[in-house]
Amino acid sequence: MNFIPYGKQSIDQSDISAVVATLQSDFLTTGPKVKEFEEAIADYCKVKYCVAVANGTAALHLASLCLLSKGDKVLTTPNSFLATSNAILYVGAKPIFIDIAKDGNIDLDLCIKALEEDSSIKAIYGVHFSGNPLNQEKLKYIKERFNIVILEDCAHSIGAQDNGIIAASCTNSDCSILSFHPVKHLTTAEGGAITTNSQEIYEKLLVLRAHGMVKTPDMKPWEYEMRELGFNYRITDIQCALGVSQLKKLDGFIDRRKEIAQNYDKAFKNSFIKPLYTFNGKSSYHLYVVQVDFSSLSISKEELFVKMREKNIGLQLHYIPINKQPYYVSLGYGQENTPVMDKYYEECFSLPMYPKLTNDEQEYVIKTLFEVLK
Numbered sequence: 001m002n003f004i005p006y007g008k009q010s011i012d013q014s015d016i017s018a019v020v021a022t023l024q025s026d027f028l029t030t031g032p033k034v035k036e037f038e039e040a041i042a043d044y045c046k047v048k049y050c051v052a053v054a055n056g057t058a059a060l061h062l063a064s065l066c067l068l069s070k071g072d073k074v075l076t077t078p079n080s081f082l083a084t085s086n087a088i089l090y091v092g093a094k095p096i097f098i099d100i101a102k103d104g105n106i107d108l109d110l111c112i113k114a115l116e117e118d119s120s121i122k123a124i125y126g127v128h129f130s131g132n133p134l135n136q137e138k139l140k141y142i143k144e145r146f147n148i149v150i151l152e153d154c155a156h157s158i159g160a161q162d163n164g165i166i167a168a169s170c171t172n173s174d175c176s177i178l179s180f181h182p183v184k185h186l187t188t189a190e191g192g193a194i195t196t197n198s199q200e201i202y203e204k205l206l207v208l209r210a211h212g213m214v215k216t217p218d219m220k221p222w223e224y225e226m227r228e229l230g231f232n233y234r235i236t237d238i239q240c241a242l243g244v245s246q247l248k249k250l251d252g253f254i255d256r257r258k259e260i261a262q263n264y265d266k267a268f269k270n271s272f273i274k275p276l277y278t279f280n281g282k283s284s285y286h287l288y289v290v291q292v293d294f295s296s297l298s299i300s301k302e303e304l305f306v307k308m309r310e311k312n313i314g315l316q317l318h319y320i321p322i323n324k325q326p327y328y329v330s331l332g333y334g335q336e337n338t339p340v341m342d343k344y345y346e347e348c349f350s351l352p353m354y355p356k357l358t359n360d361e362q363e364y365v366i367k368t369l370f371e372v373l374k
């Protein structure tokens, strides 16, 4: 059995041909493919604007520059990749870590409580963890009642829907971000995007992506003006050619992920291996997370990871609580009251989940997991 990682890309001949065609074209970067990809993403996510950038972290950084000011208090989740809260720090704002709910997402009821108690809170940065979308009813309620900034980190959730609201449509938020890293639903190798329905934010993002540089029709032919401090966060035409090709297959990828989730659910039914949530058609299943009460077993989580690796299966842990990372502890974090997150971190791990995982490979993963845990 070849090594089975927790996630990986699905590339076929049509992707390869699309990339080769761009290599043979006049544009390697910032050509027609960037625009085509942005429009295709906006169309898919039912949102007005999309700006594609170098990676998901750059997307978070630029969104933060548009949405936050220095010193702003921002509610966010400890259960995410580091980039989500790092992007709050990048602009000198202050993350406040809120405990998660049982489904792994930030607990929006606790957010409401925090907002009631502290009217100086400016924003929520939420993550649609594992592909399971945040409750849009609650986001709408929060937006209307407290009039704060909302960012949705949809790095896990392109294609997910809650109540007919598709992820990254920004129906109840100011911006959403996407990532096209190879473990995510579709890939551009490195790559990311910001979506928004605000023309003002869209225009600002375009300027910030390219050094803060502005060129208008009334300027002399050689002229450009730098009006604010921007970056080179451009994505290439080569990457976007891959993205356009991948996006055409996204619905098929998500259907396959849902099949895999249902197979796992069936295998773990009535066992001591508990799916984070039983089959949820809203989720686009970036991850398949299970929880096991290790205190009732003779094996530790560390032993489990090592033994599965020996059997050529890569488990992963999503995520170590961000607020407990040494850098965050050095800033005074780490002592938050997050009992659900703490228990989750003790018990959780992610199983292989990607469209190219075959049924045989999945059966091998399930069989091996039961053997090793017993």
Ligand SMILES: *Cc1c(COP(=O)(O)O)cnc(C)c1O
Binding pocket: 055, 056, 057, 058, 080, 081, 083, 084, 127, 153, 155, 156, 179, 180, 181, 190, 191, 192
């Ligand atoms: C992958 C990921 C990111 C960052 O995306 P990159 O493209 O790797 O920079 C941000 N947030 C979450 C939740 C992610 O999973």
